[in-house]
Amino acid sequence: DIQMTQSPSSLSASVGDRVTITCRASQSISSYLNWYQQKPGKAPKLLIYGASSLQSGVSSRFSGSGSGTDFTLIISSLQPEDFATYYCQQSYSTRPLTFGGGTKVEIK
Amino acid sequence: EVQLVESGGGLVQPGRSLRLSCATSGFTFDDYAMHWVRQAPGKGLEWVSGVSWNSGSIGYADSVKGRFTISRDNAKNSLYLQMNSLRAEDTALYYCAKDQRITLFGVVEYWGQGTLVTVSS
Numbered sequence: 642d643i644q645m646t647q648s649p650s651s652l653s654a655s656v657g658d659r660v661t662i663t664c665r666a667s668q669s670i671s672s673y674l675n676w677y678q679q680k681p682g683k684a685p686k687l688l689i690y691g692a693s694s695l696q697s698g699v700s701s702r703f704s705g706s707g708s709g710t711d712f713t714l715i716i717s718s719l720q721p722e723d724f725a726t727y728y729c730q731q732s733y734s735t736r737p738l739t740f741g742g743g744t745k746v747e748i749k
Numbered sequence: 750e751v752q753l754v755e756s757g758g759g760l761v762q763p764g765r766s767l768r769l770s771c772a773t774s775g776f777t778f779d780d781y782a783m784h785w786v787r788q789a790p791g792k793g794l795e796w797v798s799g800v801s802w803n804s805g806s807i808g809y810a811d812s813v814k815g816r817f818t819i820s821r822d823n824a825k826n827s828l829y830l831q832m833n834s835l836r837a838e839d840t841a842l843y844y845c846a847k848d849q850r851i852t853l854f855g856v857v858e859y860w861g862q863g864t865l866v867t868v869s870s
Binding site: 642673675677679683684685686687690691696728730731732735736737738739740741742743 | 784786793794795796799808809810811844849853854855856857858859860861862863
């Protein structure tokens with residue numbers, strides 16, 4: 642199975658900060674990397690697919706980059722509604738799909 | 750508007766069975782693959798199973814293989830998960846989710862609100 646490792650596991654940031662979350666795959670997954678946002682008590686929401694494609698309706702302050710084994714999610718200017726847990730997920734191998742452990746973004 | 754509504758969760762004893770259902774609307778169900786993803790209390794996301802549009806391609810996590818069976822009824826726009834031989838570690842919120850494509854592409858585009866399964870004696 643492809644293992645996905647996110648860092649950091651949590652971070653504290655202020656409104657307006659630039660936030661960077663990284664995700665590393667245990668083997669090359671090309672650009673088959675997706676990012677999800679989950680707020681407390683809510684279902685996850687797709688933000689980015691194919692490493693860098695913004696899902697329809699998602700704010701342009703979210704961006705993704707990377708290929709192979711190393712990927713990055715950037716929030717350009719953190720907003721109050723962005724405080725949540727973010728998960729990366731590989732779709733290079735669909736049996737099984739695997740998620741990273743999550744990064745909790747908290748208010749400083 | 751895409752809607753995915755799970756049902757069938759509850760409290761069940763170890764070793765027993767439970768069947769989850771997911772009623773869908775707002776999209777052409779048989780044009781998309783579907784998934785079940787679970788989240789144990791306070792933990793991260795774990796993919797459980799996925800099925801292509803015509804059930805021709807199915808996958809399971811190792812943790813549930815041989816115990817869980819995914820199925821779909823395209824005439825009823827519904828997805829199912831038959832869970833047998835349940836264990837305490839199966840306790841989780843189970844999400845029904847829609848793939849971005851007709852095959853098991855793996856981009857989970859929409860999620861339901863989940864149904865809670867608790868396995869305990």
